[in-house]
Amino acid sequence: DVKVTQSSRYLVKRTGEKVFLECVQDMDHENMFWYRQDPGLGLRLIYFSYDVKMKEKGDIPEGYSVSREKKERFSLILESASTNQTSMYLCASSLSAGESNYFGPGTRLLVL
């Protein structure tokens, strides 16, 4: 079974803090994704990566950056957290472009 893990289930941070969300997958998947999920908006793609050190902007990249130094790990960085970044963050991976996404359990981030 594919396993996608995220470093935290819940996080509380203060405005202006730098926040790191870590995601690790154990199935050698090429593609990894970061989404945020907000009520009534579904999932929105922040960034994705199709290879180590490669990244592509999704629909809402502003205020975020990512890092993929190793194939299995994809990090989402909030350089200076703001209250409008309070959300559920979901990481996903897929074997190849177009294949089904396998999701982690999510990180619920609260920015005060």
Next chain:
Amino acid sequence: AQKVTQAQTEISVVEKEDVTLDCVYETRDTTYYLFWYKQPPSGELVFLIRRNSFDEQNEISGRYSWNFQKSTSSFNFTITASQVVDSAVYFCALRRSNYQLIWGAGTKLIIKP
């Protein structure tokens, strides 16, 4: 424009009733994929089905069935004899030509005992 619409925000039924979740999509692509995912209260999204645009055959998996109709751009999901464990948020998604997924807003399904 590419878009996925799940018009039903929330559906509530009594256990053992059948329920259909609607999904309507827009795309100009001739080749595309559609997906359904389930998100139980625990939060983790679970993949249910992937269907490509060339295969309009309906699919059945136990109590779950999917009706894909290109003529109406719909990919509806039916749960037969619903159970409390089916309570979840269900998402429909469309794969873009650049392989990214476009997601519907989700339908919250509540199954009452």
